[in-house]
Amino acid sequence: xxxxxxxxxxxxxxxxxxxxxxxxxxxxxxxxxxxxxxxxxxxxxxxxxxxxxxxxxxxxxxxxxxxxxxxxxxxxxxxxxxxxxxxxxxxxxxxxxxxxxxxxxxxxxxxxxxxxxxxxxxxxxxxxxxxxxxxxxxxxxxxxxxxxxxxxxxxxxxxxxxxxxxxxxxxxxxxxxxxxxxxxxxxxxxxxxxxxxxxxxxxxxxxxxxxxxxxxxxxxxxxxxxxxxxxxxxxxxxxxxxxxxxxxxxxxxxxxxxxxxxxxxxxxxxxxxxxxxxxxxxxxxxxxxxxxxxxxxxxxxxxxxxxxxxxxxxxxxxxxxxxxxxxxxxxxxx
Amino acid sequence: xxxxxxxxxxxxxxxxxxxxxxxxxxxxxxxxxxxxxxxxxxxxxxxxxxxxxxxxxxxxxxxxxxxxxxxxxxxxxxxxxx
Numbered sequence: 001x002x003x004x005x006x007x008x009x010x011x012x013x014x015x016x017x018x019x020x021x022x023x024x025x026x027x028x029x030x031x032x033x034x035x036x037x038x039x040x041x042x043x044x045x046x047x048x049x050x051x052x053x054x055x056x057x058x059x060x061x062x063x064x065x066x067x068x069x070x071x072x073x074x075x076x077x078x079x080x081x082x083x084x085x086x087x088x089x090x091x092x093x094x095x096x097x098x099x100x101x102x103x104x105x106x107x108x109x110x111x112x113x114x115x116x117x118x119x120x121x122x123x124x125x126x127x128x129x130x131x132x133x134x135x136x137x138x139x140x141x142x143x144x145x146x147x148x149x150x151x152x153x154x155x156x157x158x159x160x161x162x163x164x165x166x167x168x169x170x171x172x173x174x175x176x177x178x179x180x181x182x183x184x185x186x187x188x189x190x191x192x193x194x195x196x197x198x199x200x201x202x203x204x205x206x207x208x209x210x211x212x213x214x215x216x217x218x219x220x221x222x223x224x225x226x227x228x229x230x231x232x233x234x235x236x237x238x239x240x241x242x243x244x245x246x247x248x249x250x251x252x253x254x255x256x257x258x259x260x261x262x263x264x265x266x267x268x269x270x271x272x273x274x275x276x277x278x279x280x281x282x283x284x285x286x287x288x289x290x291x292x293x294x295x296x297x298x299x300x301x302x303x304x305x306x307x308x309x310x311x312x313x314x315x316x317x318x319x320x321x322x323x324x325x326x327x328x329x330x331x332x333x334x
Numbered sequence: 335x336x337x338x339x340x341x342x343x344x345x346x347x348x349x350x351x352x353x354x355x356x357x358x359x360x361x362x363x364x365x366x367x368x369x370x371x372x373x374x375x376x377x378x379x380x381x382x383x384x385x386x387x388x389x390x391x392x393x394x395x396x397x398x399x400x401x402x403x404x405x406x407x408x409x410x411x412x413x414x415x416x
Contacts, residue, residue: 211345
């Protein structure tokens, strides 16, 4: 057990980096890290570097795994299963299948065309942005493994439940007709060599870093401000774990926001440090990723309003329940 | 030769379009590039990941932002099979 903890500390928490930055801030900048300025700079440098290192390594590894699961293959695999197992598999595959959120609509159309029940497609669509392997590992780095695993479990359960409800409500008739009337394209799966996969993974790393670096800096900046400048009382008053409305506030604040999940993690870390409930913070992260306004707008083009509202409603409810549950039971996981 | 780029307008589709233009220039081919952003039209091709590259109504790539050199190779291959 000790060696696991050591690995966790060195690789994910990077305590060595924290110590290094501490030396830098104290000896080179001459600041006291227990005071505000020194503390913020330490937080900012340490968190930024840590996130970028982890991001690069994790995305590389995960992209490599993802190269084995292009959407076409996922669709084929899902076609063999029925009922709740299909939903479960859809949710699990959603976590590892690569796609940029702009592909979510073509993917929806492609899955539906191939005959997959829309509930399964929705399970996939919900778990994909929500339970992103890289961010789960980052969660483990910021908090701990128990929380990371709990997050994955509830994310998958939410995806499966929402998808199953949508199936049971027989909402196929609310999908725009044009989605059903097209051919299914099976692009030949070229056999990828190790070099191909490594090249693809490297491209993913560079592409994603280029896309999110600003969000990460902003997120760490806000996190640093919260960490060192905003008094605990103010935050506690608005978002404290004991405030019944904190989860609602966090969830509804997150829905219209579009930020990369990597940017929200340092904010989550800082808020929890100031007494905000774990559930409140997780709700915020889930709302930002699973229910972003841009993706809802896109979804509106392929499903009718009633199905759209059902989808948003179920996922929002799920996020609220998860938020409250983690606030109540979260202390057992910390 | 009509080249269609399927994508809803995110950065990747813009990048693919740019690279395609470069590829055409390098081959000295004057072809029409059409951007398809309507989902109904995209669905007709059956692609599941964007951006996608379509040459003369045949899907040659989906889900990747190909580099200009790769696109040039694909275009040349397409011309041979004409």
